[in-house]
Amino acid sequence: MPENATSFQSLGLSEPLLKTIAEQNYTQPYPIQQAAIPAILKGNDVLGIAKTGSGKTASFVLPILESFQKMPPAKNRHITALVLVPTRELAVQIGSVFQIFSERLPRKVKTLAVFGGVSINPQMIALQNVEILVATPGRLLELLSYKALSLAETRILVLDEADKMLNMGFADEMRDIFFLLPKKRQSILFSATLGDEVDKINKDQLKSPVRIEIEEEEQNLDLIKQTGYFVDPDRKGPLLRYLIKSQQMKQVLVFVSATRTADNLVEKLKKNGIDAMAMHSKKSQGARTEALNKFKSGKLTVLVATDLASRGIDIQFLPYVINFELPRSPKDYVHRIGRTGRAENPGEAISLICPEDVHHFKIIQKKMGKKVEMMESYDIVLQGY
Numbered sequence: 001m002p003e004n005a006t007s008f009q010s011l012g013l014s015e016p017l018l019k020t021i022a023e024q025n026y027t028q029p030y031p032i033q034q035a036a037i038p039a040i041l042k043g044n045d046v047l048g049i050a051k052t053g054s055g056k057t058a059s060f061v062l063p064i065l066e067s068f069q070k071m072p073p074a075k076n077r078h079i080t081a082l083v084l085v086p087t088r089e090l091a092v093q094i095g096s097v098f099q100i101f102s103e104r105l106p107r108k109v110k111t112l113a114v115f116g117g118v119s120i121n122p123q124m125i126a127l128q129n130v131e132i133l134v135a136t137p138g139r140l141l142e143l144l145s146y147k148a149l150s151l152a153e154t155r156i157l158v159l160d161e162a163d164k165m166l167n168m169g170f171a172d173e174m175r176d177i178f179f180l181l182p183k184k185r186q187s188i189l190f191s192a193t194l195g196d197e198v199d200k201i202n203k204d205q206l207k208s209p210v211r212i213e214i215e216e217e218e219q220n221l222d223l224i225k226q227t228g229y230f231v232d233p234d235r236k237g238p239l240l241r242y243l244i245k246s247q248q249m250k251q252v253l254v255f256v257s258a259t260r261t262a263d264n265l266v267e268k269l270k271k272n273g274i275d276a277m278a279m280h281s282k283k284s285q286g287a288r289t290e291a292l293n294k295f296k297s298g299k300l301t302v303l304v305a306t307d308l309a310s311r312g313i314d315i316q317f318l319p320y321v322i323n324f325e326l327p328r329s330p331k332d333y334v335h336r337i338g339r340t341g342r343a344e345n346p347g348e349a350i351s352l353i354c355p356e357d358v359h360h361f362k363i364i365q366k367k368m369g370k371k372v373e374m375m376e377s378y379d380i381v382l383q384g385y
Contacts, residue, residue, distance in 0.1 A: 011037045013066055016104040021062075024100065024296065030055030035212040037063045040188060045209040047202050048190040056190050060158050061097050064132065067156070068109045074131050077149045081156040083134040084177065086164040088115040089281045094160065095134045096289050114139050124148040137165065137173035144180065151180045157205075162191040162198050171197065178205060224337055226372045228351045228361065236352050237265070238382035240324060241272050243350065244302065245385070251295065252320040254304045255336050257327070262304045265324065269302055272385065276302035307332055323351040326360055330367035 008021050008029055029037070032050050039046050040063035050056050064081050074080045085091050095113030102109050111132040114123045116139045123139070127149050133140075143149055159165070165174060187206045191198045202209065231239050244252055254276075256262050262278040269276035277291040277300055294300035307327055318340045327333050340347025351372065353361050365372055 008033075011062075012041050013037070013062055014069065016106065017062060017066060017101060020101050020104050024293075026058070030059070032056050032212060032214045033059040033062075035210075036060065036188075039210040039212075040064070040186070041066060043186055045186060045206040046188045046212065047194075047206060047209040048188070048212045048214070049192070049194050050190060050212070050214040051192050056160070057094055057097050058101075060160075060188055060190075061094070061101055064156060064158075065098065065102055065105060065109060068131065069105060069107050071155075073107075074153060076129055077127055078153045079130065079133045079149055079151055080154060081132045081158070082140075082151065082154050082181070083132070083158040083160060084137060084140070084165065084174070085134060085160045086136065086168050086170065088117060088136065090161065091115045091134045091136055092281060092288070098132055098134070100289055100293075114143060116142070120146070137170045137177060141173055141176060151177070152182065154181050154185060156186045156188070157181060158188045158190070159201070159205075160190050162189050162201060163193050163195060166195075166197045174201070221334070221337070221368070221370055223346050224340055225346065225348045226337065226351075226370065227348070228353050228372045228374045229377045230358075230374060231352050231354060231377045233354050235377065235382055236324065236354065237268050238385040239352060239377050239380065240265075240322065241269065241274060241385045242380060242382055243322070244269075244274055249320050250301060251298060251318055252302045252322060253295075253318060253339055254302055254322045254324050255327070256304060256306060257325045259306060261325065262306060265304050266302075269304075274302055275300055276304060279303055279305045281306070307336070319347055321347065321349045323349070326351065326353075326357050326364065330364045333364045334368060 008018055032048060033055050036046055036048055036059035048056060083094055091113040095111055098111040109132060110130050112126055112130045113134040115136045120142060189202055189206060259280040259282045262280050266276045266278045279288050279291045291303060295303040321337050321340045337349035340349060
């Protein structure tokens with residue numbers, strides 16, 4: 001980030017939050033945080049046009065938690081702040097961010113993430129004394145139909161990834177939820193794009209919003225040394241361990257495409273004396289938070305993550321990214337390797353390419369506009385790895 005960027009101290013946040021921000025290795029606020037945090041703290045409605053990965057989660061989590069410090073506790077099962085999201089993964093991630101940043105606060109605030117695809121009963125029980133609810137639209141309406149909570153006194157509404165919610169067919173559910181909310185409230189809408197449907201919600205639900213539009217920064221891939229290794233599938237695991245050990249790597253973010261692969265890989269790494277943890281959607285919030293905190297603080301050598309879980313990983317000085325498995329799209333590849341080579345610090349991205357990956361990797365390179373230096377791994381002795 002630029003050296004003259006605003007500091008978190010200047011945004012109106014209290015000392016307990018600033019301490020946690022420092023512990024989480026957040027050094028300077030992203031542009032969206034610089035603009036949104038003061039606006040939300042003033043009670044303004046906000047319309048934010050920003051892509052995933054722009055730092056928007058903290059831009060509403062921090063001011064909402066700050067505002068709660070001056071609010072009396074709500075009546076039981078009366079939600080004060082509602083965050084609507086399109087997917088379970090995003091609900092879990094945002095719930096986790098609220099919990100991390102609320103740890104040091106003098107006034108304790110209970111947050112819960114609710115979503116479909118799991119039993120509703122534990123969620124109904126867990127809603128006891130919840131003040132901040134992160135929810136997918138369908139599950140929220142189910143819980144409301146059981147009278148498990150009330151939105152009658154909701155003061156803050158956040159619509160995160162509104163365009164994605166509409167694209168996933170949640171327009172009717174969103175309308176039903178808007179109808180149940182008080183007219184007098186603070187509304188915050190984030191979307192990657194501002195199409196007609198999102199703009200209609202903006203005009204119908206937001207009052208004179210502060211408009212924040214963040215242009216997506218071009219990723220500077222020149223700072224990232226990219227390398228690929230040709231490898232047979234049965235030598236992939238040993239090659240990964242060889243690279244980590246022989247190059248004495250610290251803080252390695254390894255990407256895989258499935259949760260089962262992540263867990264198996266961690267098990268193998270640990271058996272071979274490499275400290276590793278997995279981060280994916282099937283892990284509990286506590287386990288994900290612990291893994292991320294250990295990794296950020298440098299106490300964990302390897303974090304193995306899926307693309308969905310990786311959305312919340314934001315480390316300024318990450319030296320290594322390894323693609324154990326390639327992502328489906330070239331865009332996701334750039335997003336992955338862009339976790340390193342940030343803030344003018346060089347980084348290294350390594351991809352392990354099996355014979356069946358060769359064609360796909362050529363497409364990724366063509367779309368990226370960069371050729372990756374490829375190396376043979378067949379002459380590397382992997383016995384003992």
